[in-house]
Amino acid sequence: MSWNSYYRGDGRPRDVTLAPPPPWRRLGGLEPHRAFLPPAGLTDAVNAALYLHRPLLITGGAGTGKSTVIEQVAVELRLGPVLKWHVTSRSTLPEALCRYDALAHIHALRVSEARGAAPADIDAFLRLGPLGTALLPGRRPRALLIDEIDKSDIDLPADLLDVLENGTFEIPELVRHTRDTVHVRTWESTGTAEIEAGLVQCDAFPFIVMTSNGERDFPAPFLRRCIRYDMPRPDAPALHRAVAAHLGLDGAPLAAEAAALVTEFADRIARGETLAVDQLLNAVRLVTDAGAPTGEQRRRLLDLMLRDLSGA
Structure with missing residues (x-):
């Protein structure tokens, strides 16, 4: 089939067979991490972050493979599927830890009351975010990508400090709950996690890779808690x-x-x-x-x- 056999701009319907996608665009085909070739010094930075249980902050231009690094590490070290938090200017720490759909819960309570049924419990309206899921206790650490953190609100890096330092957080809605144990849905999964007294405490710090396009500076307290690597051209x-x-x-x-x-x-x-x-x-x-x-x-x-x- 020639190049001009697809769209011609004449408005006439026709049946066409599209060419197969290239290897890097095939669904279920060649995984990006298999083709990624780490530049000089990157493996040292990754190993330092793993050894010291510190986040890795990778700075570089678009398309340099920053977000592919963690996929390769997760496969090689069998850390499981990578959890992903894609940061925008509206991203907040609470949404990355645990999300509570209060409006849906209130609606469900009203429906239960109208029907004379037992009130809807909070379990179904809570969901751990990507960072909250990464901090769940477990035998092995999870891998978490915090993508394009330089696009965040100016306060977000500082907000992360305590969580990244201590590996623990509280879910306010569960701290006040009458039940000590609540099962909460996890991120990108149909599974649930058992939360005791509203507290999440990791057994091992997750392996966190944060990417930045170099569009802003970060505060020194945040930077000193990271292993930093600049992707070369x-x-x-x-x-x-x-x-x-x-x-x-x-x-x-x-x-x-x-x-x-x-x-x-x-x-x-x-x-x-x-x-x-x-x-x-x-x-x-x-x-x-x-x-x-x-x-x-x-x-x-x-x-x-x-x-x-x-x-x-």
């Missing part, structure tokens, strides 16, 4: 290895067109442009496809996919 050899790994080439060299594209991409990064590795992967996939566009169309598409991320 990838050079041409590193990009060649990364692309080959994602394409599953098993040591085989890249095609000439792909190799030239990688070199040009590395030069642009060296000149200070903001580009992500997944942009390069998309472009390489395009130029190496058997039915890839040529000439002016190829140039337009590469310009479209390799736009500097610092612009609009």
